[in-house]
Amino acid sequence: QLSGAASAAALPVVINTWAFRKAAETAWRVLQLGGSELDAIERGCGQCEIDQCDGSVGYGGSPDESGETTLDAMIMDGNTMQVGAVADLRHVKNAIGVARKVIEYTKHTLLVGESASLFAVRMGFPYEDLTTQKSLLVYSKWLDQNCQPNYWKNVVPDSSKSCGPYKRPEKVTYKEEQTISQRSVHNHDTIGMVVIGGSGTVASGTSTNGAVHKIPGRVGDSPIAGAGSYADSTAGGAAATGDGDVMMRFLPSYQAVEYMRMGMDPTVACQKVISRIQKYVPEFFGAVICANTTGSYGAACNKIPGFTQFHFMVSNPLLSRPTEKVVDCI
Numbered sequence: 001q002l003s004g005a006a007s008a009a010a011l012p013v014v015i016n017t018w019a020f021r022k023a024a025e026t027a028w029r030v031l032q033l034g035g036s037e038l039d040a041i042e043r044g045c046g047q048c049e050i051d052q053c054d055g056s057v058g059y060g061g062s063p064d065e066s067g068e069t070t071l072d073a074m075i076m077d078g079n080t081m082q083v084g085a086v087a088d089l090r091h092v093k094n095a096i097g098v099a100r101k102v103i104e105y106t107k108h109t110l111l112v113g114e115s116a117s118l119f120a121v122r123m124g125f126p127y128e129d130l131t132t133q134k135s136l137l138v139y140s141k142w143l144d145q146n147c148q149p150n151y152w153k154n155v156v157p158d159s160s161k162s163c164g165p166y167k168r169p170e171k172v173t174y175k176e177e178q179t180i181s182q183r184s185v186h187n188h189d190t191i192g193m194v195v196i197g198g199s200g201t202v203a204s205g206t207s208t209n210g211a212v213h214k215i216p217g218r219v220g221d222s223p224i225a226g227a228g229s230y231a232d233s234t235a236g237g238a239a240a241t242g243d244g245d246v247m248m249r250f251l252p253s254y255q256a257v258e259y260m261r262m263g264m265d266p267t268v269a270c271q272k273v274i275s276r277i278q279k280y281v282p283e284f285f286g287a288v289i290c291a292n293t294t295g296s297y298g299a300a301c302n303k304i305p306g307f308t309q310f311h312f313m314v315s316n317p318l319l320s321r322p323t324e325k326v327v328d329c330i
Helices: 021-032 037-051 095-105 113-122 133-144 244-250 252-261 266-280
Strands: 002-006 013-016 071-077 083-089 110-112 191-196 202-208 229-232 236-242 286-292 297-301 309-315 323-328
Touching (some): 021 309, 071 095, 083 095, 083 113, 095 110, 110 113, 191 229, 191 286, 236 252, 266 286, 297 309
Antiparallel strands (some): 191 202, 236 286
């Protein structure tokens, strides 16, 4: 899901969303009460973490191969170009909050794994179990289905028919990668948010629990600056959602912002980013939202079976409440 927001004096909050309206409302309310653009991103994405939006954000969703839920998040300040991010975060629910602390209390950009969790605890976040009965049930069903689908290839035993542990074969015979049609296009998603303040200040952020049944240690596009989201107060902001393993290779959020810097309409900027990825991976699952410093916004997605439209939320002074927008995929 993607979303955007703006201050009461100004421009938009854009957010990727179906079940994400409350996150947009939260971010917009922060701006109306005088909070900063970064505050709006942190609180808006944090609301989704609390509400476990779509099961794709926050605790209790997307168990990995070992049944554990881990979190990725990032937040970016388009004025200073500072980024705070965490990946493979364990035992801490408020991933976007921890990402904000990376900006505020370190000279780093990205912290990962159990070390990121220890940092979070030092910053005052509670250390708790991210597993729920629901995520355990998802994991149990997956094991009962011989661990299908999964993210392995060219291994023994045959990953398309059985569970691991897998290893590389002594004699390698490569076969075609599993196509997206063999996986549910909704098996992984993200909240991405772009906020444009009244003075044109831009901030962006993402939060996700990643791809369901991912290989432990996997990090997708969400916490990577320029991939999951990007903000530049001289041009605009963008955020992406979808198959992060594909999306991150193209830095779609950075590319979209650069297109807007050249004067391109946000919708066209988003479309050009999607078209570029299509040339290499025609069947990828993905979408991008874009907003420029004047408050114009747009989105685009790749059309595949089961995913022909993309829904996102917009809040701005012209709308009485956060409003769902829909674009047809290309």
